[in-house]
Amino acid sequence: MSALKPAAPKKLYEGDYLFMKSYVCPVCENRLRIPTVKAGKARIISQDWDLRPVHKDIDVQKYDVVHCNKCGFAILKRYFGVLPKPHKELILEKISKKYDPHPEPVGMVRSYEEALTEYKLALLCAAIRQVHDSEVGLLTLKIAWLYRAQKLALGDDTESFTKAVRLKYDGFLDAEEKYLKKAMDYLLKARQTEEPPIAGMNETAIDFLLASLCGHFGKFDDAARLVSGILQSKQSSPSQKDRARDMLDAFRDKRDNV
Ligand SMILES: [Zn+2]
Incomplete structure (x- = not known):
């Protein structure tokens, strides 16, 4: 009879689900290494009322933007591709001139603050490129989800919150609602003017x-x-x-x- 106990399942961390994927920035041709969720690795454990998927051990939404650390261009991975020349010129003029280039972050795991910075740059670039309403709708929906994730991380026992935690919670909740409303408005417009699939749906x-x-x-x-x-x-x-x-x-x- 073996004295060995069955091995406990190995605990996985966010970084275990990620790898670095190479991209070339379509605006400045900088070579990028972007943390990306390994295909088929993250397991969905539930879904929120607005289709937000919840995965075990990782929030995949944090890793859905390609962001260039040299020129400031950012875009949802679903829409990444060659940019028309006038769009490149607009990004260089309206984003890159004001953007402060910085080294690529060390490591793969991103904080919610870092992810939100990338999403908001993507939203700005989307407005400048005058993209379809569906693209803005999907971006704002995912931004709302990032605020919700931060709100949920504070727990749901709001009665026991200190004043400082309560303030944080309310700030996340307000931002979540603001971006959900934007998502609804843009996706309703997209539903009237675009043919499905709309934002992949x-x-x-x-x-x-x-x-x-x-x-x-x-x-x-x-x-x-x-x-x-x-x-x-x-x-x-x-x-x-x-x-x-x-x-x-x-x-x-x-x-x-x-
Ligand atoms: Zn670039």
Whole structure:
């Protein structure tokens, strides 16, 4: 009989899920090494009401922007690619001139503050490039998620918070709501002017997300209209239609109780 105990599962840290991926900046041609989540490594353990995936041991949202430390250009990885010349010139003129180049950060793990700085640069670059509403919508949604993650890290026992922690919590919550509202507005516009897939979401997925966001902000008629569309769509599966019916009942109850 073996005296050996079964080995305890190895504890994984955020850095264990990451590797450095090479990119070439499409604005200044600087060679970049960007921390990237290894494909298939991070496991989803839950999903929030607005589709935010929660992974074990790592917040993958922190690693979704390519940011050039030389010229300041930043973009969501999904949209990374060759830039038209006029866009390059605009970034050089409006971002790079004011940007303070710095060495690449040491190590792969990023803090929420670092991630938010990169996302907000990406948002600025997106506005300058006059991108589609869907790209701004996805950026603002992910920024809201980064604030939510920081809020959740403080715990949910708000009664026991010191005044300083309470202030931090409220700041994260306000920022989360502000960016969620922006995400709803931009993605609603995108839904009217762009063809699915919108920000990588098919028609049913974007309508679920928009219905959830509209419900969150008390726009129950819009939410009910979106969910009715899911019920009528040939693309929706029976389980999606069941979920849509539950949402429709919940929105009608909430609307009647306002
Ligand atoms: Zn660059």
